[in-house]
Amino acid sequence: MNTLLSSPDRPDAPAEVAVRFEDVSKTYAARRGQSTVAALADIDLSVRAGSILGVIGRSGAGKSTLIRLVNGLELPTAGRVLVGGTDVANLPEEELRQLRRSIGMIFQHFNLLSSRTVHDNVALPLEIAGASRAEIRARVDPLIDLVGLADKRDRYPAELSGGQKQRVGIARALATRPSVLLSDEATSALDPETTRSILDLLTTINQELELTILLITHEMAVIRGIARDVAVIEGGRIVEQGDVFDLFTRPQHPTTRAFLAAESGRALPPFVAEHLSATPAPGSQQVLRIIFRGAHATDPVLSQITQQFGVAVNILGGAVDAIAGRPFGTLIVGVPEDPPLLEHISAFLAARDLDLEVLGHFALPAASPAQALGEVSHVA
Template identity: 75%
Template sequence: MNAPVINAGAGPSGTTPVDALVRFQGVTKTYPARRGSAAVEALAGIDLAVPRGSILGVIGRSGAGKSTLIRLVNGLERPTHGSVFVDGVDVAALAEAELREVRRSIGMIFQHFNLLSSRTVYGNAALPLEIAGLRPAEIRARVEPLLDLVGLADKRDRYPAELSGGQKQRVGIARALATKPKVLLSDEATSALDPETTRSILDLLGTINRELGLTILLITHEMVVIRGIAHRVAVIDGGRIVEEGDVFDIFTRPQNATTRSFLADETGRNLPAFVAGRLRPEPVAGGQTVLRIVFRGPFATHPVLSQLSRALGIDVNILGGAVDAIAGRPFGALVVGIPSEAAVLARTLSFLAERGLDREVIGHVA
């Protein structure tokens, strides 16, 4: 196959090269104007790397450009400008015959499963291998271990109508893995599932990533998916990547307003309604100053609030928040009230800073 190739590990000038299995470089995608509607710029200036063997999640609201992004990887869409590389091959530069060959190295699972109702579990998983022309014995040797892997060996002769949503998605995963892909694309693959089933599918994808070393690019609008499985996350808004990095870092110190809005419920950053409705910009005599304290790093599990109360001799009122683990590391965000006195606030902020905790003055309440 005569396809353009680059060094997919080359990073921006002055940075450490990344061994990226999938890389977007300067990608723009514009859909042309149609009768009665203007042209639509779905993606603009996308630079994004999916490190080999990693799980990268792309999160955004409906219409942000997520689906267009993932369709560029397998050549279902082609960029208006820029390049999309898969294992060093510029997908957008391929002729259709070459693209079909590359697609065998790209697996994909979908929100609505896309199973053939007339085929059994085994038949659906075997379909891409039949299309590729493998012999029945070769297909059986490939498919049966995959059905074991996804937990459906005892359902091999069942039809989609006899399966639950989670089981259907497991068939979709087995089918996507049948061609031994280098990368697995997941397009909102858990959004039609209940929370318990979503957790089981995410656990399965995590197992596949670890045991097979498979690179996974997943598209979602659910932070619980990113939190449950991804190593890195990219936030897309209006066709642009507005923030990207390690999941723990993004969750605990989001820099962009879109990211913060996604994370408000997940990380306890939302103010309780009874506080938000009373919040004032200036101190109130006899009232409280409202602080948000973010617990991360070595002090994340320490009894900081009780230490603060003893050290400064003040009452600390917990108004809201959440304490949990993100990417296996402890994290908490608490909204607290302390006496509305300038000296107390200064000493409190200094105490928290000494312990490496993020702190933010939100306002004041009576």
């Protein structure tokens, strides 16, 4: 383990649960004497020590309120928020300040001081905590090196890119040797390539420093890129939670499905979507989405279906990827309109723990499937 953030009073074996929400609700008094506004309701959620848990939700779903409860910037109206087994709301002010030093936070818009250099921005929490110059020097330079900014030590925020500013924010959040790191939409202001580099950095920090990370986002790509566990929040309630692979490959709640709808491979190609119908028509094909996961994720399933049932399968869209290091794929295909055939294919896939969704009927505009697919390729 990297000893950069080690602390004499930090246990070698962290508690099983780093952060725990127990039946937490949060309400705000509305303006001009109106009724209260419920930001969170009946939140029951655990963040395993050393894990990366992502909370995803739309704007106004309650994500920011949830994360602010962890470091006591907000207090619950009901229920308890426990950090390392300590009830945050019941701490005296001095003990709350001590707890906050064990909780780092990074923000969407970086929150750097423009008048301070990279070094001095990272040093700020240590200065506030009363650390000596020697202590600051011993911690800050290694942190700047950890986030890949050794050559930017004396630069000011105005001289940095967005990704570099976020790296400064991460180093600053790590300065007080936290055991928990909170990420509040930390990549939302960054381009995809920079987002990927920041997620890679957070993954490294999580693995090397055994740091628990709780991040909130509205982007499924961020969850897929870094999280091990995920919770979906809607209207102030957790509507679905669990292992990120299971949730991505077998979503149960409509909100989760909506977030995943635009994921690569899941979305119907526009040409197919425009011609999709709920009822069959002359010359139409049944459109299926096959979800590849588990031990049979890499099997040549389509060729097996073709050989076993003597049917031509048209590939209309799809993608193959990995989630949490496990293979996962989605294929959207067309098969002849034949109910018994569909039953056979469904049973064939179920026996291999592969999922099947019937999406509708695709009326081919060309005279033959081959011509139709050629037209699709031409349009694409």
